[in-house]
Amino acid sequence: xxxxxxxxxxxxxxxxxxxxxxxxxxxxxxxxxxxxxxxxxxxxxxxxxxxxxxxxxxxxxxxxxxxxxxxxxxxxxxxxxxxxxxxxxxxxxxxxxxxxxxxxxxxxxxxxxxxxxxxxxxxxxxxxxxxxxxxxxxxxxxxxxxx
Amino acid sequence: xxxxxxxxxxxxxxxxxxxxxxxxxxxxxxxxxxxxxxxxxxxxxxxxxxxxxxxxxxxxxxxxxxxxxxxxxxxxxxxxxxxxxxxxxxxxxxxxxxxxxxxxxxxxxxxxxxxxxxxxxxxxxxxxxxxxxxxxxxxxxxxxxxxxxxxxxxxxxxxxxxxxxxxxxxxxxxxxxxxxxxxxxxxxxxxxxxxxxxxxxxxxxxxxxxxxxxxxxxxxxxxxxxxxxxxxxxxxxxxxxxxxxxxxxxxxxxxxxxxxxxxxxxxxxxxxxxxxxxxxxxxxxxxxxxxxxxxxxxxxxxxxxxxxxxxxxxxxxxxxxxxxxxxxxxxxxxxxxxxxxxxxxxxxxxxxxxxxxxxxxxxxx
Amino acid sequence: xxxxxxxxxxxxxxxxxxxxxxxxxxxxxxxxxxxxxxxxxxxxxxxxxxxxxxxxxxxxxxxxxxxxxxxxxxxxxxxxxxxxxxxxxxxxxxxxxxxxxxxxxxxxxxxxxxxxxxxxxxxxxxxxxxxxxxxxxxxxxxxxxxxxxxxxxxxxxxxxxxxxxxxxxxxxxxxxxxxxxxxxxxxxxxx
Numbered sequence: 001x002x003x004x005x006x007x008x009x010x011x012x013x014x015x016x017x018x019x020x021x022x023x024x025x026x027x028x029x030x031x032x033x034x035x036x037x038x039x040x041x042x043x044x045x046x047x048x049x050x051x052x053x054x055x056x057x058x059x060x061x062x063x064x065x066x067x068x069x070x071x072x073x074x075x076x077x078x079x080x081x082x083x084x085x086x087x088x089x090x091x092x093x094x095x096x097x098x099x100x101x102x103x104x105x106x107x108x109x110x111x112x113x114x115x116x117x118x119x120x121x122x123x124x125x126x127x128x129x130x131x132x133x134x135x136x137x138x139x140x141x142x143x144x145x146x147x
Numbered sequence: 148x149x150x151x152x153x154x155x156x157x158x159x160x161x162x163x164x165x166x167x168x169x170x171x172x173x174x175x176x177x178x179x180x181x182x183x184x185x186x187x188x189x190x191x192x193x194x195x196x197x198x199x200x201x202x203x204x205x206x207x208x209x210x211x212x213x214x215x216x217x218x219x220x221x222x223x224x225x226x227x228x229x230x231x232x233x234x235x236x237x238x239x240x241x242x243x244x245x246x247x248x249x250x251x252x253x254x255x256x257x258x259x260x261x262x263x264x265x266x267x268x269x270x271x272x273x274x275x276x277x278x279x280x281x282x283x284x285x286x287x288x289x290x291x292x293x294x295x296x297x298x299x300x301x302x303x304x305x306x307x308x309x310x311x312x313x314x315x316x317x318x319x320x321x322x323x324x325x326x327x328x329x330x331x332x333x334x335x336x337x338x339x340x341x342x343x344x345x346x347x348x349x350x351x352x353x354x355x356x357x358x359x360x361x362x363x364x365x366x367x368x369x370x371x372x373x374x375x376x377x378x379x380x381x382x383x384x385x386x387x388x389x390x391x392x393x394x395x396x397x398x399x400x401x402x403x404x405x406x407x408x409x410x411x412x413x414x415x416x417x418x419x420x421x422x423x424x425x426x427x428x429x430x431x432x433x434x435x436x437x438x439x440x441x442x443x444x445x446x447x448x449x450x451x452x453x454x455x456x457x458x459x460x461x462x463x464x465x466x467x468x469x470x471x472x473x474x475x476x477x478x479x480x481x482x483x484x485x486x487x488x489x490x491x492x493x494x495x496x497x498x499x500x501x502x503x504x505x506x507x508x509x510x511x512x
Numbered sequence: 513x514x515x516x517x518x519x520x521x522x523x524x525x526x527x528x529x530x531x532x533x534x535x536x537x538x539x540x541x542x543x544x545x546x547x548x549x550x551x552x553x554x555x556x557x558x559x560x561x562x563x564x565x566x567x568x569x570x571x572x573x574x575x576x577x578x579x580x581x582x583x584x585x586x587x588x589x590x591x592x593x594x595x596x597x598x599x600x601x602x603x604x605x606x607x608x609x610x611x612x613x614x615x616x617x618x619x620x621x622x623x624x625x626x627x628x629x630x631x632x633x634x635x636x637x638x639x640x641x642x643x644x645x646x647x648x649x650x651x652x653x654x655x656x657x658x659x660x661x662x663x664x665x666x667x668x669x670x671x672x673x674x675x676x677x678x679x680x681x682x683x684x685x686x687x688x689x690x691x692x693x694x695x696x697x698x699x700x701x702x703x
Contacts, residue, residue: 006393014383014396037520038595041527043235047202047384047400048327049349049427050240051341052320053306057240058327058342060349061429063202063384065235065397069520069595077520079390081235083398084203124247131249131380132295134265138257236574236598332575389574389594390520 012100012113016093017082019116027112028092032099037077038069040087066090072098170215184208193401193430194218198472199225200331200350202400202429219352219472226473239385239394243404243427248300248380253307255373255408261304266379307376308406308423317408317421337464344446344467348439349428351470359445359460359470360438368445368458372424375408379431403428405436409444414452422451442466519591522555524569534570541684541693546651546660548644548692557588559640563686564611565592567638572609574598579607582616584640611638614665621672625679634696635681641665644687653698661703662692670700 016024044062051058067081068090078098080090099108171178185192185208195207199222207225214220250266253259265271280287311317327342335343348356363370381399388395405426413419424444426436445460459465469475524530530553537549556565572578578599580589593599604610604622617623617637626634641663648663649670662685664670673680673696680696694700 006391009391010393010395017395017397018399038523039525039527042232044201044229044232045235045384045386045397046237046329048238048240049243049345049402050320050322051345052308052423052425053243053404053406054322055320056323056325056327056342058345059237059329059331060241060346060402060427061197061200061202062229062232062234063238063398063400064206064232065386067235069390071520079388081386081388081395081397083384085206126294127249128247128300129294130292131264131266131300133293134250134267135295135300136263136265233573234575389598 009097009100012109013080013093013097015113015116015120016080016096018120019089019093021084021086021089023116023119024089024092024096024112027115028096031092031095032072034070034072034095034098036068036091037071038067040066040068040090042066042085042087068094070094070098072102074102076101170213179212181205181208181212184211190431191216191218193432194353194435195221195225197429197432197435198222198350198352199229201225201229219476223473223476236386236389238397239387241382241384241400241402243378243382243402244306245303246378246380246382246402246404247302248304248378249431250380251300251304251376251378253374253376255375256307256310259307259310261301264300304378306406308408311375311408311421315420318417318423320423320425335467337467339463339467341443341447341450344463345425345427345439345443347467347470348426348442351439352472352475353432353435353438355470355472355475356438356442357434359466360441362458363441363445363460368448368456368461370407370424370441370444371410372407372441372444373409374437375406375423377403377405377433377437379403379433401430403430403432403436405433405440407437407440407444411451416452422447518557519588519595522557522565522592523596524553526553531570534566537691538567538570538684538693541691542655542682542695543693544655545653545694545698546646546656546662546692548646548690550690552689557592559583559586560589560592560611561640561686562689563691564638564640567684567686567691568593568597568599568609568611571636572597572599574600576608577602577606579604579610581610581612584612584616607635609636609638611640613640620669620681623681625673625676625681628679631678631680634679637681637683639665639683639685641685641687644685644690644692648703650701650703651694651698652701655695656698662694664694664700667700667702670694670698674699 043065045065046062047060048057049060050056063083064085065081065083066085066087066089069077069079070091071077076098078094078096078101080093080097082090082093096108096112099105185204188211191211192204192207195210195218196202196204199207206228207221210221210224211218214224248264250268251261251264253263308317312319328340330343330346335347380401382402383396383399385394386397387393407424409422409424411417411420411422422444424440426439426443428436428439442460445458446463446466448455448461455461534551534553537551541547541549551563551566554562554565554569556562576599578593578601580601581604590601593601605624607623610617610623617639620637623635623637624633626632643663645663646661648661649667651660651662677696682696683694685692685694
C-alpha cells in the first residue's frame, strides 16, 4: 500500500499524537458529543531498531501508548494512537481525527492542526539551530607537505 | 529439623512506614516534583528508561523518586509496571537516518556531510565542581546558547558507514523484515541471533556492558574499534494502525546510536574489510551506546570466522545471561531473605563432619 | 482499508472487569474439563458465537497468531479481529489460536502441538458447536472428580491428542453464550 492516498490523514494524526496534551486541551476546550468505540486504553508498543541502522530489525524496548476510537453523532469515526498515558489526549486526538473527515475539516485544520504544526516546527527549528551552533568549523593548519 | 515460622507483619508495616519517611528526608527541605527529576536528572531518567526497557520519562522520574535515587530499584519498578501494560503492537523499525540530531560526531572522518555537531556534551568540560550550582536561586538559569548563523543542521543526516559502504570497504548491513525474537516474551535460547543479543544489550546494565566493552579494549577479545559515528536526537516512531491499514507517527523517542568501524584482516570466510559493531539505546546514553557496539562486535567472532580467544566479551552465554541487572540483583539479593531451613541443614552437616573428623583424629592418636 | 463501522463495536465496554470475569470462566473451564460456563460482554459479527468472541477478546492479542477456519474466515470477522484484538491472521500450522466449526478445523493434526522442551507452544482451538450439554463421551483425568460427560463432536481425534501428552492442542467449545474446555490432559471415552 503506498503512502500517498492517506498522506493528509497521516500528517494530521501525527500532529495530534505529538501535540503536548495541555496544548491540545487548550485548542479543543469543548469536545463535540460522541460515542466511545474504544475507550481510551493505555498499552505498550515495542519499538524496533535495525542492526547497523539498516539491517535486520531488533526489539529496542517498549514505549507507553494510549489509543482511542470515537464516533461522532453524524456517524464519522475517528481513531488515535498517541505516545504516553494521557487518556484525555487520546480521546481529543480521536475526536479531531473524526472532525477532520467531516464538513468541520477546514475549521479544525485552521484552529487546531495549523497552530500545532507551526509550534512544533518552530520548536524543532530552534533545537536544530542550537545543534548547528555546536557544529565544528575546522581550520586546517599549514603543513609542510602542503606548501 | 524443620521449624515453621510465621509473623513479622507488624515489623514489615513499620519498616514500610519508616522507609516512606526516610524517602522524603528532612520535611523542612522542599519535596522533589516529578517534573524536576524529569528535567534536571534527565540522564538518570534516560538510564532507567533504557534498562527498564520502557520509554516514558514521567514514569522513570516517578520510579527514581520512589526508589530514593537507587537506579536499579527504579529499573525494577519500571519493569514491574510494564508487565501490566497490554502489548498493543510493534513499531516499524525506526529510521535513525531521519533523526533530528542534537549531537553527531565521527572519530573516523573529519569532514563528513552534515558536519561534526557536538551537542550538549560533557566532553570538553573540565570536570571541576561548579559551586555556583550550589547556590540555589536565579543564578541557576543559564543563558540561551548561541545559534548558528549558517542555519540549522540538515533534516536528514547520512550515516558515516554509508560512505564506506559505497566503496565496499565495510561489510553491508543487509535490510530484512524478519520478525525479531523478543526475550520479554520467549525465554532466551542460546546460541542467540544478533537481534536477540542487541535487545539484551540495550536493556542490559550500563556498568556491566561498559566493563565488558573496556575488557575488549584492554585485550580480552580485541576488536580495534573506532567510533565511526555517534548520534543523539529525536526519532519518530511509526506504527501500523490495524483499524486503518496504514502506518502513522505516534510520537518520538530520544535515541543514542553508535556505529563502530572495526579493523578486520579477513578470515577464512570473509575478505579484509571493515566490520561493524552497533549500539542503539533509549535516551541520551552515550557511554552505554558505545559500550554496546563494542560488545556487539566482540560477540560476532563466530559469524566473522574469527578465533575464540576465551575472552569473556566473546562468550555469548556469559554476556547475555549476566547483563540484566534485575535478574542479577534478584538472585543476588534473595540470599539475604530467610534461608533458615537450608542453613539448618548446612549446620547439621558441618557438625557431623567435625564429629567424624575428631573421631578419626582420636583413633589415629 | 477502512473498517466498516460494525467492526468497531462489539468489544468489551469495560475491559478490565469484563476480561477478568471472562478469564476466570475460561480458567475454570480448562481446570475442570466438561464444566459449562456462561460468559458475557462481546457482540462479535456473524457467524461467531458470543462465547467465541469473549474467548478471543480475553485470550488473544497482537502477539498471538490466529487462524480463522471456514465460515469464520470472512471480512466482518477479520475486521473485528483487526480492531479489537489485532492478532495477525495466519495459516493453521502457525496459529496459537484457531477458530471454526469442528468440520472447518479438520484435519486437526495440522495444528501446533508444542515441543518436548516447550509443550506450551501449542495451539488452542476454539470450536464452535451447535449444542453444548453434559451428554456424550465420558471425560476423565485431571480436574474431574470421577467422570463427566460432554457433547463432543467425536472421540478419535481427542484420543489421538491425549496420546501425545504432554504435547497436544487444547480445545474450548463455544455455543451461544456458553463455553466448556477440553485440555490435552483429559481422557475421552466413547460411551
